Amino acid sequence: MAASITWLGGWSWVILGLVLIGGEVLAPGVFLIWFGLAALLTGAVVGLTDIGWQIAALVFAGFSLVTVLVGRLLMRHKSEEPDAATGLNDRGRQLIGKVFRLEATMLGGEGRIRVGDSSWRVTGPELLAGSDVKVVGVEGATLLVEKA
Secondary structure: OHHHHHHHOHHHHHHHHHHHHHHOOOOOOOOHHHHHHHHHHHHHHHHHOOOOHHHHHHHHHHHHHHHHHHHHHHHHHHHHHHHHHHOOOOHHHHOOOOEEEEOOOOEOOEEEEEEOOEEEEEEOOOOOOOOEEEEEEEEOOEEEEEEO
């Protein structure tokens, strides 16, 4: 009976790991790579020890749990840092501290400025058209400005 399941040795786990890591290219996101890494680790354990396929499956399950959790932690920290530091994908935040000219007189504390080829709604003190304003904050799609 043991001879009939020897194909599930260490090399089978390594091949499975490489297939899963290769599948990461076809699947969106970063997920299969963690299972592939778990399979590679399981292949190393099975290759170094003489454990049965049942224990190998449990080792794979344990490694999978650990690699997925570690992967989630790594991806969460990685995805938070760039956007927070650069304001990437948050164009309004990129404009904080910059000075622009009002397109029209601000009435009721609201007006508009031109930034490149787009027009932004601004709120702040009532100022005349042509006044220079400095962006000091963002609320949704509205820029908060003060006299420059």
